[in-house]
Amino acid sequence: MTTASPDFPDTIYAIQHLAFEDLGVMEDIFYQLGFRVRYFEAGVDDLSKAFQHKGLTIILGGPIGVYETDDYPFLQQEIDLLKVRLEENLPTLGICLGAQLIAHALGAKVYAGHQKEIGWSKLSISNTPNNLLAPLSDTPVLHWHGDTFNLPEQAELLASSDIYPNQAFSVGKNILALQFHLEVAAESMEKWLIGHTCELRKAEINIPALRADNEKYAMLLETGATEILRNYMKQVMRK
Numbered sequence: 001m002t003t004a005s006p007d008f009p010d011t012i013y014a015i016q017h018l019a020f021e022d023l024g025v026m027e028d029i030f031y032q033l034g035f036r037v038r039y040f041e042a043g044v045d046d047l048s049k050a051f052q053h054k055g056l057t058i059i060l061g062g063p064i065g066v067y068e069t070d071d072y073p074f075l076q077q078e079i080d081l082l083k084v085r086l087e088e089n090l091p092t093l094g095i096c097l098g099a100q101l102i103a104h105a106l107g108a109k110v111y112a113g114h115q116k117e118i119g120w121s122k123l124s125i126s127n128t129p130n131n132l133l134a135p136l137s138d139t140p141v142l143h144w145h146g147d148t149f150n151l152p153e154q155a156e157l158l159a160s161s162d163i164y165p166n167q168a169f170s171v172g173k174n175i176l177a178l179q180f181h182l183e184v185a186a187e188s189m190e191k192w193l194i195g196h197t198c199e200l201r202k203a204e205i206n207i208p209a210l211r212a213d214n215e216k217y218a219m220l221l222e223t224g225a226t227e228i229l230r231n232y233m234k235q236v237m238r239k
Contacts, residue, residue, distance in 0.1 A: 013049075014058045022183075023050055025184070063199065066147070089174050095182065103152055109149065126157050128158065182224075
């Protein structure tokens, strides 16, 4: 159950850009902490309520790019609402595309990377005081992206990978951006493999090997995710 401020909203708002990229194992962790979850579908729902939420709002991943506003006009509204939210320093967690949106809203460049980063590998955790990602110092995580971003000027780098230096950052205590996927659940990976088959084929990813790595590492990642989310929620709920 929750252990901090009783006036902190007890519903987590999650913005989805793709149906099968949901909160995954994070949803159960939030339930264990005493929270409820409500989803909003980007491009379909009015996202104003989600971005004006005084509690935690999570922006999930998806296959589109931050810079594709001409093809996906809803992205511009999402960016505009996010800018206001970040200016108000409201609790915000971004994953993959969500992290890229946060970086862009903070004035950093988001762009196509030099190669796809898809698969399980360890992070290099920054040696910063009270790094929320310390529980992942020896745990492989799932990477699944082609875009990357520069580190916003006001941000603190939390993690890097061998391929891309900016894998996670925070701004103060409330804003957390993760390029990698903390939320992946072992039992739902098949949905990703089916839904992203075109991307996987084009990137020449070994699908059976990716499935096997998921079975090997996903439960370890869930342990780390639990500790990270518990610590993050304690942090954002303090008055």
